[in-house]
Amino acid sequence: MPIKKNAMNAPDRLGISKVELLYLIVFHKLTTRSMGSKDLIDAIKLELATFDQRRHLSHIYDVLQSMESFGWIADQDGRGRDKTFGLTTTGREKMHWFESTYLETVNKIYTMTKHFVLYIQGDPTYPAPELTNEEIKLLNRLINVKHTVRYLFMDMLKEHRETGVTGKQFLETMEKTHRWRVDDSYLYQLLRAIEGPEGWVVGKWDDERKRNSFYYRLTSAGERIMAIEGENTSSLMKDVMKYTGNILRLFGKRSVKEQGTSGSQTAISEYEKDGVNLGSIHSFSDTPIILPN
Known part of the structure; x- marks a missing residue:
């Protein structure tokens, strides 16, 4: 089934409205x-073009x-029709x-x-941040949970080819x-939908009589589909990276401080030194990415 990347929904799903995005851009430019x-x-x-968005001039x-x-911005010149805007203390x-x-x-x-x-590219060393329950819900609204879970599950099955893996594990x-x-x-x-001799x-059961643990193993069809599942999952993740990275860039380096391993790292320096090539990925658009059902 083709899944479309929705440029219009992305800002709202992140909790930043279209008007607030414009506020951030103006603040960034007048800092x-x-x-x-x-x-x-x-x-x-x-x-706006970096976010694949446009606004009417009147807006x-x-x-x-x-x-x-x-009172966030004010005319610094006060002469002529072309105002010269600057940030105020309130701004x-x-x-x-x-x-x-x-x-x-x-x-x-x-x-x-x-x-x-x-991780999908083969580097398991980059640490995941600790998210609150609300942040997990937010992340799940931005990414494709179904395809991410399926890829991660099949990846674990491939690693434990001999023993298999239970859902609990x-x-x-x-x-x-x-x-x-x-x-x-x-x-x-999700697993019931892809399970079976012709499935992925x-x-x-470890014991048909006692039925203590149910172990899954990867099929040849599953192994073949893993590359596609991983590529499409990664592409969708990169779109979120690009959007959130641009938001971080708008915040600049004004008040972001290094908090050590117990807190978030410096957002902007992290974005600037990023090893993931965001320039070569799709941005939010209506171009469909073909994903398996």
Whole structure:
């Protein structure tokens, strides 16, 4: 079944509205210098393009007028029709409010998707961040849970080809390795859909009489489909990386501090030194990616 990447839903799913995205762009542009309204609007359009989004000129004007009425930005010149906008003290306070509200969560989502992408590429060393239950729910709204779980499960079956793996073992490993979890009922429902002699996995009780543990093994069909499942899962993860990475870039280096291993790493330096080539991936678009049912 073709799955489409939805550019319109991505910001809202992250909890940042379309108007708030414009606020962030304006704050980002005016952080270090004032800008004439024409130059600022051109810069806003270029920034929106990095998110694969566009806004009508009248909408951008409305947002600038709203920010001016809120006292976040002000005309620094006061002469002529082309205003020269700069950030006010109130605007900087609002900018820091956005940082305290969104920055840590966006950084965690970015880091988690990078963890998955590198894991699929064969690097299991990049650590996953510890997410709250609400952050896991948010992550699940952004990624394709079904295809991610199926790939991770088949990958574990391939690693334990001789012994097989139980659903319980997989759930424990997933939480330990990826700090991510799904309900066991969801997992078993998913596995029933791909289980069978012609399916991707087969299952068997360790003892047909006692039925203590049910072990799954990878089929030849499952092994063949793994590469496709991994590639498509990785592509969708990279889209989330690109979007959240651009959000982190808008926040800049103003108030992000290194918190050591117990907290989130410096968001922007992490994004800038990233080893994943985001420039070669698809961005949010309506281009379908073909995924197996």
